[in-house]
Amino acid sequence: MLGIGKSKGLVGLDIGSSAVKAVELKKRGDSYELVNLGVEPLGQDTVVDGAIMDALSVSAAIEKIFVDNKIKSRSVATSVSGHSVIVKRIVVSAANDAELHSAIPYEAQQHIPFDMADVNLSYQALGPSPSGQGTDVMLVAVKREKILNHTNVLSQANKTPLVVDYDGFAMFNAFEANYHVSPDAMVALLNIGASIMNIVIGREGNPLFTRDVSVGGNQYTDTLQKELDLSYEDAERLKAGQEVGSITAEQKTPHIHSVSEILMLEIQKTFDFFRQTTSTENIQHIFLSGGPALIEGLVEQLKEEFHVPVDIMNPFLNMTVDPKKFDAAYIRELAPRLCVAVGLALRSFD
Secondary structure (H helix, E strand, O other): OOOOOOOOOOEEEEEEEEEEEEEEEEEEEOOEEEEEEEEEEOOOOOOEEEEEHHHHHHHHHHHHHHHHOOOOOOEEEEEOOOEEEEEEEEEEEEHHHHHHHHHHHHHHHHHOOOOHHHEEEEEEEEEOOOOOOEEEEEEEEEHHHHHHHHHHHHHHOOOEEEEEEEEHHHHHHHHHOOOOOOOOOOEEEEEEEOOOOOOOOOEEEEEEEEEEOOOOEEEHHHHHHHHOOHHHHHHHHOOOOOOOOOHHHHHHHHHHHHHHHHHHHHHHHHHHHHHHHHOOOOOEEEEEEEEEHHOHHHHHHHHHHOOOOOEEEEOOOOOOOOOOOOHHHHHHHHHHHHHHHHHHHHHHHH
16 A cells, blocks of 8 residues: 555565564465465564664574575565554545646545554555545555665665555455455455454445554563563463463463453454444454463453454465465464564465
8 A cells, every 4th residue: 555666575574562474475376375484473572563773683584484494585575554544444535646646645634543644655546436526535644754764674684665655455355366255245354463452344345434443462472461460471382272280270261361352352442433434334344463362261251242253364265375385284383473574475466
């Protein structure tokens, strides 16, 4: 969505709070093939709420991924999300592309709560508005300091950022490339990261509504750490479903469940707001991505709460993955965490 320059041969690079993920794809006819992937964990507080705090650690992790996985391309697509990113669907009165282009800066001022001098603006025309008066436009504004926070680190790692996207749109790209749902179906994609959850609601290949919420996998870790008196590392292992000391499922489950309830509340608030402001239709299918998507009981809780099918997203579902090169079990385990990186790698073929 946000991008500059040509985008051929890009490596999708997702800089998250818990790890850096890289994906490289190639196109064969109408389908895609996985060429390369790498994941490098980041230390606690290296990236906080989407902001890079320790640039040296992140640039070292990026360099390590490229060296370890023999990734040759230096051109990358990366993405951002959180408080410094505003995504709004607006209606602009414009008869053609030129009018639309010149109207955007003025329209943006009415909708963006930042000083226009401090932001990078991008937009995508979605077609005629339902009322027939003007064009539906997805407007994106990102604080320049947020983009620089990412691009400076990439430069330190000797990489060239050609595209800066929004996490939610990257996830939506990965979804579109792999899933074929009914054109009428209203779907909600939830990308649960370590500290931020991106919610994107869309239909017929168009994202209609987005929201970023400051909840994620870290809340599970913090709660387990505090309530069960554990170290950060042990709480992380327990969250991932591993056994830790003599802690039983009966001790762990209520704490996992209580954090999932906080997520449910935020998702419900988002769905309600979507119905009030965008469309009165109900969500018909939920797709989950991100590491915490695999949290014990989360899918079941979502099904109970919203009474719709819930699936964990696989960004390689419709892609060729060579079993000689990539271990199937490893890909299966990693897949939900790689949705944003896959969506970014797809920008090579725009």
